[in-house]
Amino acid sequence: MASLLEMQFHGFFFKYQTMMTVFAPFDQVLMNRVGNLSEQSSIFHCHVVPCRLLWSDLVSFNDGTVLRTNLMGFTNNITRSQDMLMLNGVSIILPEVYHNG
Template sequence: MSLTLPLVSNSLIPHTPSLTIFSPSDTAFTQSGQPPLSILRLHFSPLSFPLNSLESLSLGAKIPSLFPNYSLTVTSTGDDVSLNGVKIKDSPVYDDGSLVILGVDRFFDTGFGSSGQNLGCSVKAGSDYYSFNEVSRVLKSKGYSVMASFLDLQLMAGFTDKTALTIFAPVDEVIKASLGDLREYSSMFLKHVVPCKIMWGDLVNLDDRVVLET
């Protein structure tokens, strides 16, 4: 990888204040040969991900890569974190706070998860809209007041009643038990909101491994 970096630094790596490189081992290069640029792009993320940050991510979390319109997926968590089914070495090769280099045994696969359909926001059922204020009131009456409060904040930020959303709302007890730091609440809210409307009948009929962008 050290020989590859100078060759691709101008054409592949943008000028960015932070970068994570998932560096394949020498054995990976020996077995696979020099990969095409499309594969190499998967091994660069324009964000800094120290190992402890990766270990704290939830299963299925997405990490942006330099491959256009493609994110790496967290496929195992904790001490044995893996992305796209490839295990991350348990100690960083290099970490200065802005540039992080983590070792991997093999190359990421651009076809990982291709058997699953990425719906993005293509699932939209019906054309009627509901008042977010009414939705917030109903949520609060049924034990989802934390999610209702965050929905209220989105209205203040400029959402309109014609913004199509699907909200997967944890009950208050679950949120309060799992989150101790108020700074984590915003991230939690965004992970539970899909920016399009999905009816229950559509949801239960989706195939396994369908991806919903949040």
């Protein structure tokens, strides 16, 4: 996943030193789309929020908060189901797995 993300954004983030948050799906979820690079690009861009969000930021958002992504016209909607934080209906299960800087 990290290698594919780097290919998608190579140069852009190094040039502009942009902070971002990536809501990365597990590799197993993407396995059936391995051959379609244009679809992979869209998938990755809809999982990137162009700012740095920590877990403490996410849990403080109100239910229904909408986050703009790097894919024009696509947003991520934060909701809660019992104690679970969800993004577009998908549970966030491994917050802050990787942090650089």
